[in-house]
Amino acid sequence: MASSANEPVSIHRSFLVWRGGYYGKVALALSALAIVGYWIDHPSGPPNGGSWLGYAYGTIGLGLIGWLAWFGIRRRRYGGQGPLEGWMSAHVYLGLALIVIATLHTGFRFHWNVHTLAFVLMAIVILSGVFGAYAFVRYPAMMTTNRAGSTLKTMAAELASLDQQCRDLALTFDDEVAALVVQATEDYGGKFTFREGLLGRGPNLLAGATGAAIAKLRDQVGGVGNAQPAEVLPLVQNLTKRATVVVKMRRDWRYRAQLLLWRAVHVPLTIALVIALGIHVFAVFYYR
Amino acid sequence: MTEHYQVAIIGSGPGGLSAAVTAAEQGLSHVLLERTNHLSDTIYKYQKGKKVMAHPMRLPLQGSMPFEEGFREGILENWNIAAEKSGAHIRLNAEVRKMSGQRGSFQLTLPGDEIITADEVILAIGLQGNLRKVPVPGADREWVQYQLDDPDAYQNERIAIIGAGDAGIENAIALASHNEVSIVNRQPDFSRAKPGNVAAIEKAIRSGQIRAYPNSAPARIDDEALILDTAEGQSIVPVDRIIARLGAIPPRKFLEEAGIKFPSDDPAAVPELNETYECNVPGLYIIGALAGFTLIKQAVNQGHEIIRRMAGDPIPPADEDLLRQRFDPAFPGAAVNDVLTYLREHVPVLAGLTMLQLREAMLESSIFRFAKGDTVFKRGDYTSSLWNIAEGSAHVLINEARPDMAVRIGTAEFFGELGLISGRRRSATVIAGEPAVMVEIPRRTMRRLQASVKAIKAELDRVAMRRIVHTGLARDRPISDIEDVIAGAELKRYKAFETICAEGDPVDALYFLRTGSATVTRVENGREVALNYIAAGSLFGERGLLEDGATRAATIRATVACEAVRVDATVVRASMDRMPELRAIFENAVQSQLDQTVRSALARAGQTQNKVDETALTSFLMKQGVGEATNAFIIDEGLCTRCGNCESACASTHDGISRVNRDAGQRAMSVLLPVACRHCENPHCMSDCPVDAITRAPTGEVFINQQTCIGCSNCANNCPYGVINMVDPTSGQKEPQNWLTWLLDSVGLPTPAPKPHDHNAPHAMKAVKCDLCKDTGGSPSCVAACPTGAAIRVAPETYMSWLRDGRGQ
Incomplete structure (x- = not known):
């Protein structure tokens, strides 16, 4: 049961299958239509944004970008607005369709200018959005599994209590061992920063003070320290247990950071995109 | 020489005092007789600083005696001033020992065998002068008391509370932090008290803070010991103090000796009165709590009205x-x-x-x-x-x-x-x-x-039973066709989680669920599987009724306290033999049930994705009381990105205060049941609102009227699910909407904390809870604001059927 327990309950439905994936079908049809149009169109010059089809795709792209960016505002308009889930579903699928339409709009002509800059910004925004959608689909279940019914707050409380127990147990050993144990209880596998959350690998506590403390404790049995296994075992168990709690907390932190941090790219670059797009449109019509 | 008055008023509470003040104003010769050495003893004995309400709000106050919502001290002072100003003739320390006579010839015996006479008498003595005493030897010890003014006055004592009503429970809990408290309860449980008090006392007993003696009654009080008769024999409880809270009843002997008749032998019965508050003794009027009117404003109005009529200057009743x-x-x-x-x-x-x-x-x-x-x-x-x-x-x-x-x-x-x-x-x-x-x-x-009026309940139950059997069995036929089935029906009550019938039991009855809900479960491969959810108004247990010697194929268990109408199988079979159409009804019912079972099994087989343990989930939801919900908020944490948009949306729709709390919710598997109102079938919160500020809209939302809520917190205490919060409505943090905070929040960075609310500013607390956003004209904003589909609001029967059969498109 444990392995299956955190699969989504089938009666709650993901935004990806909202109304049977309606907007996915809309986006697919739109893209297919755009490709067919591009294929059968034979403009006088090479395919470019200035042909009538290029203008059409540009207008559709512009409309889509405006509408997609509006989601940031819509997301916080509460009350009497209808389900956000539908908007979310449309945002994801139509955002993907935008890649196709905008690329066809360029006619595959890229240069070092503001026009290509707008395209590149758009591409980055969409890619970060793809990662966001992936994170939204994957991480909740992983997070739930990792938390196993607990919360970050209760995990922190559990950790604090385990650390205290470790330190108390360490008092019965000599100073060197006790110092190592205290050091181990201060090892949280790095800082809880966004950067760590986004880039940090799962910490390996055994490579640090925890591993050293456990190795030292093993040496205490019999030989040098004359300790009995029964004296050492609780402390080793506690150190191991706190290490697993730390790993869980760090993993939770990573999921949370990744659920949030893609937006640090997605949102500011959307704003940059809107500005670049404004210049692009202005330039196209002014210098025509 | 005896003194004679036109009217003698007994008792100086709000009713008696109002009568005396009016009599003085009208120039009637009168006397107000008070047993103690001060006015209004009942309110005098209220806990210091107690807030006194002025219900019902819309009922006007008649006469010149002042009364409005306020604190004990202020109200008593106002009344003392009013009594003095009016020049009412008041005699303190004048307990009426005996009363006889009727209109024109009443004789009242006072202490020292003094006798006064009166043409008419107003009896306004309330009930609190006659607290029910512990009826056992030794109860006259001075450390056996009947009230508790200030719980902090007692420290480190062994205190036994006798009586498990609301007063007893409240006293026990107030004393438990500084004393060793036990509570003696004649009943096996605390079902008589308000749900909030029941929850509090049960918690205190579980945690060992208070010791409970259920099914026990005092037998004797010795030095430092209370001897109890319990179900297991006598038990000795060492005590320093006994506080008995057994309620107050009319002083029956005194009243009956005066010739007053009571409608029943019930000690709590009140005398019958005509519309002028006159009892069966001509010229004797009874008002206030003794007449069954517990509100202060009612008593004040009654005292005034009676005197005005006596003075030949009648006014219409206050409610006219x-x-x-x-x-x-x-x-x-x-x-x-x-x-x-x-x-x-x-x-x-x-x-x-x-x-x-x-x-x-x-x-x-x-x-x-x-x-x-x-x-x-x-x-x-x-x-x-x-x-x-x-x-x-x-x-x-x-x-x-x-x-x-x-x-x-x-x-x-x-x-x-x-x-x-x-x-x-x-x-x-x-x-x-x-x-x-x-x-x-x-x-x-x-x-x-x-x-x-007991007859009303009996009639209501009788008709309800007839109709539930009729609609359940043969709604298309005249009710006369199934009179014999109705005659064999009886009403049964079940506690939460009690088994109504168990798998393997003989099929001996048919049931109609009247209140509450139940689950149907069966053991398959050594595992209990939830098969169905039964909502109030349904018929169940019909399978197997058609065969002799059949046994129950499933267990049916109450999810909350339930009432069911039970009809014995022999009665049903007998009428089936007489009426083949009834047999057809059962055959149809069984067939449709079989069809449904097959459909469910097929749906389950098709759902390879669905690995959720239905039974565990069902039993989790039922344990959390979802069985009595009409609309529960459920989040699937397998889809929830923890963005908190549901709470933000709730706060934004409701003056900046969220009525959903995910952190305090309960979890099982990937399902989170946040702390949020479930809009219960029989809402606990509505049971004890003094101003009726909680209502159920015709569309089902249970909501609190913020204009009429007085912040008494009864509803919050009564809600078993903790979904009602007492808040200062002005404290809500409207989201700071400037471009910087918007941007920071959008990219997931912490926003600067808004200016903290000034908690020293004067404020009035109000009860708030989910109202399903009924005033926004849309769906609940929490669900509408969920971007991933994790949050839903749903009726439990719908959820259970989705769980069983899958959710259609």
Whole structure:
């Protein structure tokens, strides 16, 4: 049961299958239509944004970008607005369709200018959005599994209590061992920063003070320290247990950071995109 | 020489004092006799600084005695001033030992065998002068007390509380932090008390803070010991102090010796009065708590009205105008008394009430005139009032497509009792069958009437039982066809989680669930599997009734406290033999159930993705009380990105204060049940709101009226799910909306904390909870704001059926 327990309950439905994936079908049809149009169109010059089809795709792209960016505002308009889930579903699928339409709009002509800059910004925004959608689909279940019914707050409380127990147990050993144990209880596998959350690998506590403390404790049995296994075992168990709690907390932190941090790219670059797009449109019509 | 007065007033509480003040103003020769050495002993004995309410708010105050909502001290002071200013003739320390005579010749015996005479007497002694005593030897010890003024006055004592009503529980809990407290309860549980108090005392007992002696009664009180008779024999409880909270009752002996008759032997019964508050002894008037009126304002008005009538200057009762407004739509311009008489003659439920009870009931009820075909209520409405037909008839549309199959309900009958009892949606639309006059009595009034007039409850139960059996078994046939089944029906009550019938038991009965809900489970491969969820109003246990010697194929268990109508299998079989159509009904029922089982199994087989343990999830939800919900907020953490948009949306829709708390919620598997209102079938919060600020909208939302809420926190204490918060409504943090915070929040960075609310500023607390965003005109904003589909709001029966059969497109 444990392995299956955190699969989504089938009666709650993901935004990806909202109304049977309606907007996915809309986006697919739109893209297919755009490709067919591009294929059968034979403009006088090479395919470019200035042909009538290029203008059409540009207008559709512009409309889509405006509408997609509006989601940031819509997301916080509460009350009497209808389900956000539908908007979310449309945002994801139509955002993907935008890649196709905008690329066809360029006619595959890229240069070092503001026009290509707008395209590149758009591409980055969409890619970060793809990662966001992936994170939204994957991480909740992983997070739930990792938390196993607990919360970050209760995990922190559990950790604090385990650390205290470790330190108390360490008092019965000599100073060197006790110092190592205290050091181990201060090892949280790095800082809880966004950067760590986004880039940090799962910490390996055994490579640090925890591993050293456990190795030292093993040496205490019999030989040098004359300790009995029964004296050492609780402390080793506690150190191991706190290490697993730390790993869980760090993993939770990573999921949370990744659920949030893609937006640090997605949102500011959307704003940059809107500005670049404004210049692009202005330039196209002014210098025509 | 004996002194003689036109009127003697006994008791100086709000009623007596108001009478005396008015008598002084009207120039009547009068005397006010008070047993203690101060006025208004009951309120005098309130806990220091206690807030006193002035209900009912809309009832005007008559006479010149001041009274408005305030604190004990201020109210007592105002009354003392009013008494002095009016020049009322008051005698303190003048307990009336004996009373005899009637109009013109009353004789009252005071201490020192002093006798005074009076033409008329107003008895306003309340109940608190006659607290129920512990009826055992040794109860006269001075450390056996009957009230608790200041719990902090006792430290490190061994204290036994006798009596497990609300007062006893509240005292026990107040004392438990500094003393060793035990509570003696004659009953096995605390079911008599308010749910909030029950939860609190049960928690204190579980944690070992308070020791409980259930099924116990005091046998004797010795030095430092209370001897109890318990179910297991005698038990000795060492004590330093005993506080008995056994309630207050009318001083029956004194009253009966004066010639006053009581309607029953029930010690809590109150004397019968006519509409001028006169009892069976001519010239003797009884007002206030002794007459069954517990509110201060009522007593003040009654004292005033009686004296005005005696002085030959009568005024209409305080509620006259309110009643006229109530009656005006149906009886324009009619005299209030004529309408009341009409109601007594035409509405049997109201016939047994005294005129005073009737006036009180009608203050909250409505009279309607319907034209033929007018809709009274619609199927699916969430109303829970009882409808009485005074004239004309009503048609219950069992099948809306077939109006010819409507069930007719005639003059002097009532309908809507199922909604009243179960708290569920109306099960059928009702229209007026011909021009009709109907009286709608709201649920809370009906509950009060049922408690005070036993015949009403019995009649309601009887009719409800007939109708539930009729609609469940043979709604298309005349009720006379199944009279024998109805005769064999009995009402059974079940506690939460009690087994109604177990797998393997012989099939010995058929059930109709009247209130609550139940689950059907079966053991498959050594594992209990949830098969079905039964909502109030359904029939169950019919499978196997057709075969002799069949056993139950599944266990049926109450999810909350339930009431079910049980009909013995032999009765059902006998009528089936007589009536082959009834057999067909059962065969159809069994077939459709089989079809459903097959469908479910197929749906389950098709759902390879669905690995959720239905039974574990069902039992989790039922343990969390979702069985009594009508609309529960459920989040799937397998989809939830923890963005908190649901809480933000809730706060934004409701003055910046969220009514959803995910952190405090309960989890099982990937399902999170946040702390949020479930809009229970029979809402616990509504049971004890002194101002009736909590209502259920016809569409089902249970909501608190912020204008009328007085912040007493009864509802918050009574809610078993902790979904009601007491907040200062001005403290809500409106989201700071500037571009910087917007951007920071958008990219997931912490926003600067808004300016903290000044908690020292004067504020009034209000109770707030989810209202399903009924005023926004859309779906609940929490669900609407969920970007991933993790959050849903759903009725438990719908959720269970989705869980079983999958959710269609």
